[in-house]
Amino acid sequence: MSKVRFGVIGTGGIAADFCEALRGSATCEVVSAVGSSAEKGATFSRRFGLARSAATLNELLQDEGVDVVYVATPHPAHEAQALACIEMGKHVLCEKPLTVDAASTERVLQAAKQRGVFLLEGYMYRCHPLLTALIDRVKRGDIGELRHIKADFGFRVPRDPQSRLFDLKLGGGGILDVGGYCMSFARLMAGVVTGAPFAEPTRLQAVGFRGPTGADEISTAVVSFASGLTATLTCAVHHRVGTEAVLYGEAGCIVLPDPWIPQGVRQSLETSFVVKREGAEEEVVQLRTERPTYAVQAELVASALSSGQAPWPAMSWDDTLGNMRALDAWRAALAPAG
Template identity: 35%
Template sequence: MTNSIETLPTPRHTDPADAPPLRWGILAPGVIANDFVDALRAHTRQQVVAVGSRTLERAAAFAARHGFERAYGSYEELVADPDVDVVYVASPHSEHAAHAHLVIAAGKHVLIEKPMAVTAAEARGIAEAARAAGVFAMEAMWTRYLPQTDIARQLLADGMLGEVKVVTADFGGAAAYDPAGRLWAPALAGGALLDIGVYVVSWASFALGAPESVIATGELAPTGVDAQVALVLTSPGGGQALLSTSLLSGTPSLGSISGTAGRIETDSPFWGPSGIRFHGSGGTVLHWADPFGRPYRQGMSYEAAALARYVTDGLTDSPLHPLDEAITTLQTIDEARRQVGYRSAAGGAQ
């Protein structure tokens, strides 16, 4: 077959405001929750109606900032609110499993900030609970729902790259070292892999599926968490992913997918709204730059809109990023952390 094309595929679902509105509750009003609500208010018809925090004062301040009234001084009160359809879990990822189970037990749909859990075993428990309860559960891997990712998805599905052989992705940033901080503390499941490395592993999974082998090397912080990691993943079909993540240095934040007939290269950042370039046969180069004006975390509006469509359609899992894939991504991270010697909060190796 030929991969000669004159235009790139048109991305689908480019307007998050076209999704039917659900009533959202916010569990843990931190920085990312603030950005999530800002994105929903600016670009969707989703309704944020309640927030729960460990203190009523913090919840009330968040509600006042975003213009809604219902604020709760406990997570239990939030998930019990009969007017909440879906809960966004925005707590530190060390708490994701416990909070996801709390939401599911209350019979609510749940969007869990990435990573879905700290380990694959925890993620599997969340998936099993959601399926047993018949509620929708989704990891907030918002990159999967971006317009540029849909272009890549269509190119892959149409065979325009041929057989995928090499995938690359990097995500790094220089973070100030604080042994008690979220990024560095073993008790908070700190480290590069779980915080930002999940993006690069998920990108490889998007292109190649779950790997059959993982090779990882890296540098540990004084606290024992991974400060920097490089990975080589090999798929059952022989394709390889070359990935890196770092809390020590900023990196370009680029992704690529190369096949026997062509390749895709993203603009930066690959994990947020940016752009994509296709290199085809005969020197064809086509570029798409995101025109929608929803930069960086404003792109979280796409995942919320997707969830609203899925729930309205009666689905209990995301067709673009299923729970089983979130689990296998964490299996890869589990193995990488083991290989680099990650030390858990208990003081032992991962």
């Protein structure tokens, strides 16, 4: 069986992690890449032993040997690049967030629908078997009725006004960069408790701090859902808030030390969570994949191309749009700098 061939837009760290993860895939391969210059694309392609590089985006999109394009560039570039891919009939795997707001997300989703191509927003944790195992435990009532979720994703990077994490023109701020993980997780679990693919918050409040550039450097959202489930979601790019998620139920809790990236290492194959039931010994649930999470995600894409969307719990188009609307609300609820 021939492999599904990926072209990559971007030559940064995430693009590199993607190419590294796919080295051992039996169903996917990266065949070409394009960077911000022809030289960067060529250097990147040589680094990973790709068949070729493209001097321009148009050259990549004209390549009949590319089936799917992986968009791995700063957030503000996603919309135009995704639309260009869709116009050329290329399937798209786009790094999160798909775009920088709900209005632009709707434009991309509508274009994909009209052109009939596959599109997935790359919250790769949603493709990992950890999520399936967790959902099974919640559904069977291991910790009783779910009451509250705590989800954190934050790290400390030195302030650099020109960095994509701090420059508003580059989509800077923790909410867009990593807050979407926390929000999408809470929305997913809120759906699980009601038998739906996801659920939207009915109330959202936010606190936090905007740094000198105006980017949100740390922020917490407190959200409520119609079922009565609540969540506190914290994200940061200048503070070490960690990467833990905890589900609190009537009869115990489930602790996930690293739900977003296994062991906090992008090429790691192992992860786990702990089930703590009242009056019982803790149970550690270990999970191991044959390939890194980027490869797990790419292989799911390859298997779902004819369907247009990836299977749940990966992000559906409706889920992507709902999540972006929630992120818009989170940013709007956070007081401006000063």
